[in-house]
Amino acid sequence: MPTLDRQNDVFVLDIGDGENRFHPDWIASVNAALDEVEKADGARALVTAATGKYFSNGLDLEWLFANGDKYHEYVVSVHELFARVLSLPLITVAALQGHTFAAGAMLSLAHDFRVMRTDRGYWCLPEADIEIPFSRAMSALIQARLTPQTAHEAMTTARRYTGPEALTAAIVDHAVEQDAVRSTAVEIAESNTGKAGDTLGTIKTRMYATALELLRDRENPLG
Numbered sequence: 001m002p003t004l005d006r007q008n009d010v011f012v013l014d015i016g017d018g019e020n021r022f023h024p025d026w027i028a029s030v031n032a033a034l035d036e037v038e039k040a041d042g043a044r045a046l047v048t049a050a051t052g053k054y055f056s057n058g059l060d061l062e063w064l065f066a067n068g069d070k071y072h073e074y075v076v077s078v079h080e081l082f083a084r085v086l087s088l089p090l091i092t093v094a095a096l097q098g099h100t101f102a103a104g105a106m107l108s109l110a111h112d113f114r115v116m117r118t119d120r121g122y123w124c125l126p127e128a129d130i131e132i133p134f135s136r137a138m139s140a141l142i143q144a145r146l147t148p149q150t151a152h153e154a155m156t157t158a159r160r161y162t163g164p165e166a167l168t169a170a171i172v173d174h175a176v177e178q179d180a181v182r183s184t185a186v187e188i189a190e191s192n193t194g195k196a197g198d199t200l201g202t203i204k205t206r207m208y209a210t211a212l213e214l215l216r217d218r219e220n221p222l223g
């Protein structure tokens with residue numbers, strides 16, 4: 001399960017050492033950690049990282065298929081997590097040490113910056129291959145954070161981007177060796193801890209107003 005640590009003014013949220021799929025309990029644990037980050041005073045920033053082969057493999061489809069009656073509230077909870085990270089009033093950095101797929105890739109896009117490993121691991125939106133369409137809110141998030149050309153390619157072809165390819169496509173901001181992924185993310189966060197506060201929150205909320213409106217639509221999350 002996710003764990004939260006603090007290194008001076010940088011919070012490091014490790015989302016797990018497995019596939020880190022979006023099980024309801026996992027989502028609740030991540031939100032509890034974000035509660036602590038938001039309640040903290042003063043200068044701060046957030047690094048979201050993971051341990052092992054995966055950053056995140058996305059939605060917990062096994063749980064979802066077994067709990068179809070909870071589909072609506074599950075999608076709402078996923079959208080709300082994306083919206084929360086996207087609008088946090090502090091700088092956020094995703095440290096992508098492993099495979100980053102589907103909702104995991106979208107979670108990475110909700111962060112301000114991304115650092116990806118160069119030698120192994122893919123960043124991918126596989127929905128076209130697995131025949132699960134993006135919700136309107138997910139589409140808005142992706143299109144708000146990627147160039148039109150990259151968003152189109154990633155969404156329609158399910159391309160698997162390596163670290164260097166993701167850097168060229170401006171999906172990530174840095175591509176570094178495995179051992180430097182988390183430390184680089186922490187360095188970026190450390191240099192921006194003084195930005196935390198209401199002004200940054202307002203800037204983000206206004207910048208991503210359209211995506212946030214759709215992500216926060218509890219009544220019609222798929223419409």
